[in-house]
Amino acid sequence: MQYLINVIDSRTNSGTAEEMVAIDAFNEKLIAGGHWVFAGGLADPTVSTVIDNRGETPVLTDGPFVETKEWAAGFWIIEARDLDEAIALMTEGSRACNRKLEVRPLLAPPQYPGWMPARP
Amino acid sequence: MDAGEALTRAHREEWARVVATLAKRFGSLDLAEEGAAEAFATAAERWPRDGIPPNPGAWLSTTATRTTIDRIRRESTRDARHREAMLVYDTATEPLGAIDDDRLRLIFTCCHPALAMEARVALTLRMVGGLSVPEIARAFLVQDTTMGARITRAKAKIAAAGIPYRVPAASDLPARLAGVLTVLYLIFTEGHLASGADTEPVREELSGEAIRLTRMLHQLLPDDGETAGLLALMLLTDARRSARVSSLGELVPLDEQDRGLWDAARIAEGHALVRARLASGEAPGRYQLLAAINAVHTDGERSDWVQVVALYDQLARLDPSPIVRLNRAVAIAERDGADAGLTLVDALAPALDGYHGFHAVRAELLRRLDRTLDARAAYTAAIALAANTAEVAYLERMRERLA
Known part of the structure; x- marks a missing residue:
């Protein structure tokens, strides 16, 4: 199964050099264990743009789709046997990046024919 | 038949x-x-x-x-x-030996820490206990449809999130088993001393079910000390059920209970489990210590408070929570007098001010010290916070009895 891991943050640009070193080491471990699919940091939610083209003309809105005190500052997509493995891996990940994490399963591929997960 | x-x-x-x-x-x-x-x-x-x-x-x-x-x-x-x-994941890879019973997989899946506590309780009662959805709904005072939805959501999460159908690996087993025991104890305590004001004060169907499920777990994991301890604790507590509530619907304190009403078979079984744990020589966990305390309470004509204090000392080292310290203070009051107990109790006020039990204990100690006005205020605070009908009835009578 694949899981999306959201890195939960409440302050912008809050990452430290030590955290980056720990995250790099953790990522190396994910890759070595065959769990790595993709990961990335996200810009501050205030610089996002919401697009709504469900009506006649597209409407653009400045800012995030919902104002919250916490948001995703980055994410991983990992491959894990089951939730227990995902939790075991990301318990370590939470320590490495020094943030709370949300583990959320990706829907199984058969429900989206033609959808192919990216592999490193 | x-x-x-x-x-x-x-x-x-x-x-x-x-x-x-x-x-x-x-x-x-x-x-x-x-x-x-x-x-x-x-x-x-x-x-x-x-x-x-x-x-x-x-x-x-x-x-x-x-x-x-x-x-x-x-x-x-x-x-x-x-x-x-919607498949659940059967991904057992390691040899599990004697404990690879399908019922254990079921219990660990239903009590998975990624599920909300109320979902774990409901799912365990439904899937392992076999209670019907309306029975569980009634036990927790929610609509059938609400309880049905709670169970459906929990099953859907198990399937969609990939919660495995397996007994955890040896390294995770103690923590995961502790989680299972928490669920079982929660079911038991809700039956033993219902938290709501709108239910019977003691609900045998829940405490009985918790004992049955814990007995099953103990049979599956006979060498686990905490499982045996929890079973003993439940048996020794439940043995006093008929003596705990008077014919007037009032909670009866331990030292006023008619010991002739206690269930001798349950007490014997509980004592045997506690003795077997003592004989194992392993350091006891929380449930084993609580079981030992209850074994002392149910041994002989009255509780040996010196032993009870010693056991609470041991428990407080494992779990220094305010509730444990409150219970230890009660034992100290019995051993050394109400004054000594009250000093310890008062120190817990910041943590326990919103807990009815704290005020009930204070009230009792103040009453013994003839501080009637303070005792009355403490009883009133306890009554305002308590919900269990038998407990409220007892506290009201005690308040009335004050001069």
Whole structure:
């Protein structure tokens, strides 16, 4: 199964050099264990743009789709046997990046024919 | 034995096994629950007519398996694909030896820490305990539809999030087992001292069910000290059930209880479990210490408070929570006098001010010290915070008795 891991943050640009070193080491471990699919940091939610083209003309809105005190500052997509493995891996990940994490399963591929997960 | 009795007994003894076996074979808790329910419904129809089968458990498993296969065949391709997506994960890779019982997998899955506590409780009572959704709904004072939705959501999360159907690896086992014991103890305490104002003060159906499930777990994991400790704790607490509430619906404190009403068989079983744990020589955990304290309370004519304090000292080292310290203060008051107890209790005010038990203990100690006005205020605070009807009745009488 694949899981999306959201890195939960409440302050912008809050990452430290030590955290980056720990995250790099953790990522190396994910890759070595065959769990790595993709990961990335996200810009501050205030610089996002919401697009709504469900009506006649597209409407653009400045800012995030919902104002919250916490948001995703980055994410991983990992491959894990089951939730227990995902939790075991990301318990370590939470320590490495020094943030709370949300583990959320990706829907199984058969429900989206033609959808192919990216592999490193 | 008539068919009705045989069915009740089979339900008690075989439900968890049937569900667990189906869940493993078909990889879906939904299918397992439906299959088991259907097999028991078929038995209710056939056994009175055709007679009780020689091996009811095997009959139920076979019937449940057959009806589930029929059900899967009836499903359309689209539904079958949906079913596939709802599979629970049988990913056991390590040899599990003696403890690889399907019922254990079922218990660990239902009590998975990724599920909300109320979902764990509901799912455990439904899938392992075999209680019906309306029965569970009634026990927790929610609508049938609410409870049904809670259980459905929990099953859906297990399937969609990939919560595995397996006994945790040895390294995770102590922590995961502690989580299972928490669920069982929660079910027990809700039955033993109902938290709501709108229920009977003692609800045997929940405490009895918790004991049954813990006994099952103890049989599956006989060497686990905390499981044995929790079973002993439940037995020794439940043994005093008939003496705990008076005919007037008031809670009766331990030293005023009619010991003749205590259940001697439960006390003997609880004491034997505590003795076996002591003999093991292993350091006791929280439940074993609580069981030992209750063994002291149920031994002889009155509690040996010196021993009780020593056990609470040990417990407070493992778990220095305010509630443990409050109970230890009660034991100190019995051993050294109300003054000594009250000093310890008062120190807990910042942490426990919102807890009725804190005020009830203070009230009792103040009463013993003849500080009537303070005692009255403390009883009033306790009554305002308490919900259990028997407890409120007791506290009100104590307040009235003050000069």
